[in-house]
Amino acid sequence: MSVALFTLGGTIAMVGDGRLTGAELTAAVPGLAELGHAVEIQDVEKVSSANLTMAKMLEVVDAASKAVAAGATGVVVTQGTDSLEETAFLVDQVWPHPQPFVLTGAMRNPTLAGPDGPANIVAACRVACSPAARDLGALVVFKEEIHAARWVRKTHSTSTATFVSPNVGPIGHVVEDQVRILARPVRLDGVQGSAExxxxxxxxxxxxxxxxxxxxxxxxxxxxxxxxxxxxxxxxxxxxxxxxxxxxxxxxxxxxxxxxxxxxxxxxxxxxxxxxxxxxxxxxxxxxxxxxxxxxxxxxxxxxxxxxxxxxxxxxxxx
Known part of the structure; x- marks a missing residue:
C-alpha cells in the first residue's frame, strides 16, 4: 500500500527563485520512513496557487483516481495556500472514492526558521493512509488539524494557524502520530457530470x-x-x-x-x-x-x- 503524493509548488516548496521537487521536499520530512506506507511522488507543476486553475485541479483529480485504482490507500496534494480552500472544495465535489484526498501546504518556506511544511506533510500522509479518514471526501490538514473541505477557510495572511472552519471547527486531529476523527459529517452529493x-x-x-x-x-x-x-x-x-x-x-x-x-x-x-x-x-x-x-x-x-x-x-x- 502507498500514499500518492502530488506536488504543485507554492510556499511549501519555495527556495529563493526556485522550487523543490517532491523528492527534495520529502527528504526534509522526519517520520515518513515510519509511516508504514511508501510515498509515491508525482511532481505535477511548479506554480503558485494564485495561478492554479480549475482545469489543472481536475487533471490532478484524474491522476489521483488512477493512483487509487493502482492501489494507493490515499492521496496527498501539496500546493500554495492562497487558493487551497477553493481547490479543496473543488476536489470534494468530484472525488468519487472512499480513499482520503488530503491537501496541505505551508505558510513558512523551507529557508525560514521553523518551516511548517515538513510537519504538515507527515500529518497529511498519516491522514491519507488512515482507515478512520475514509469516506470523508477532500480534507485539509494543517497544524495537525483535520478540516472538511466544505467548511475550511484561510483566515490570516501570514499565521501558520490560518486554516480554520469557522462554523464547526476541525473534524479531527493528528495526536502522537495517531489520526483521531472526532466528527464524521455526512458526505453530500457532488457534481455528477464531467467538466471539460x-x-x-x-x-x-x-x-x-x-x-x-x-x-x-x-x-x-x-x-x-x-x-x-x-x-x-x-x-x-x-x-x-x-x-x-x-x-x-x-x-x-x-x-x-x-x-x-x-x-x-x-x-x-x-x-x-x-x-x-x-x-x-x-x-x-x-x-x-x-x-x-x-x-x-x-x-x-x-x-x-x-x-x-x-x-x-x-x-x-x-x-
Whole structure:
C-alpha cells in the first residue's frame, strides 16, 4: 500500500527563485520512513496557487483516481495556500472514492526558521493512509488539524494557524502520530457530470461583494460576459435597495447565488422583508447559498454550469 503524493509548488516548496521537487521536499520530512506506507511522488507543476486553475485541479483529480485504482490507500496534494480552500472544495465535489484526498501546504518556506511544511506533510500522509479518514471526501490538514473541505477557510495572511472552519471547527486531529476523527459529517452529493476545460471556459462565474454605498456599476452588462453570478451580500444576505432590481434582472438571465460576505454563518430566508433583504432577493429569483461562503459558491456554480447539473438541488444541500 502507498500514499500518492502530488506536488504543485507554492510556499511549501519555495527556495529563493526556485522550487523543490517532491523528492527534495520529502527528504526534509522526519517520520515518513515510519509511516508504514511508501510515498509515491508525482511532481505535477511548479506554480503558485494564485495561478492554479480549475482545469489543472481536475487533471490532478484524474491522476489521483488512477493512483487509487493502482492501489494507493490515499492521496496527498501539496500546493500554495492562497487558493487551497477553493481547490479543496473543488476536489470534494468530484472525488468519487472512499480513499482520503488530503491537501496541505505551508505558510513558512523551507529557508525560514521553523518551516511548517515538513510537519504538515507527515500529518497529511498519516491522514491519507488512515482507515478512520475514509469516506470523508477532500480534507485539509494543517497544524495537525483535520478540516472538511466544505467548511475550511484561510483566515490570516501570514499565521501558520490560518486554516480554520469557522462554523464547526476541525473534524479531527493528528495526536502522537495517531489520526483521531472526532466528527464524521455526512458526505453530500457532488457534481455528477464531467467538466471539460472548454466547458469551464464557456461558463465563467462572477463574484460580486457588496460594499457600503455601492454604485453597482460593475454589474452592468454582466450577463453578456458571464454565465452566472455569486453575490457576497451584507450580513445575512442583504444588498442596497437600489441594487435589488438589478440583481433581479440578472437572476432572470442567469443563475445568481446569494451568500454572505461575513466569513461564517448562513444567509437567512424569512427574517427581513425590506427591499434588498433576503426575502426580497429570493423572491426576485436569487438562489439561496446557505452556509457556503462566496468563494466556494462560485466554484460550485461554475462546475454545475459546466456539467449541466441541477443547480437548485446542489445548493439546497448547503442550506
Amino acid at each position: 476545460p472548454a466547458d469551464l471556459d464557456a461558463n465563467q462565474v462572477a463574484l460580486y461583494s457588496m460594499t457600503m454605498d455601492d454604485d453597482g456599476l460593475l454589474l452592468k452588462n454582466l450577463a453578456e460576459t458571464h454565465r452566472g453570478l455569486v453575490v457576497a451580500g451584507f450580513g445575512v444576505g442583504h444588498v442596497p435597495e437600489k441594487l435589488a432590481p438589478v440583481l433581479g434582472e440578472l437572476a432572470a438571465a442567469m443563475p445568481v447565488v446569494l451568500t454572505s460576505r461575513t466569513g461564517a454563518g448562513s444567509i437567512v430566508r424569512n427574517t427581513y422583508t425590506s427591499a434588498g433583504s433576503e426575502i426580497d432577493l429570493l423572491q426576485r429569483g436569487l438562489i439561496d447559498g446557505g452556509f457556503l461562503d462566496p468563494y466556494k459558491a462560485r466554484v460550485l456554480l461554475r462546475l454545475l454550469l459546466a456539467t449541466d447539473d441541477d443547480i437548485t438541488a446542489a445548493f439546497a444541500q448547503y442550506q
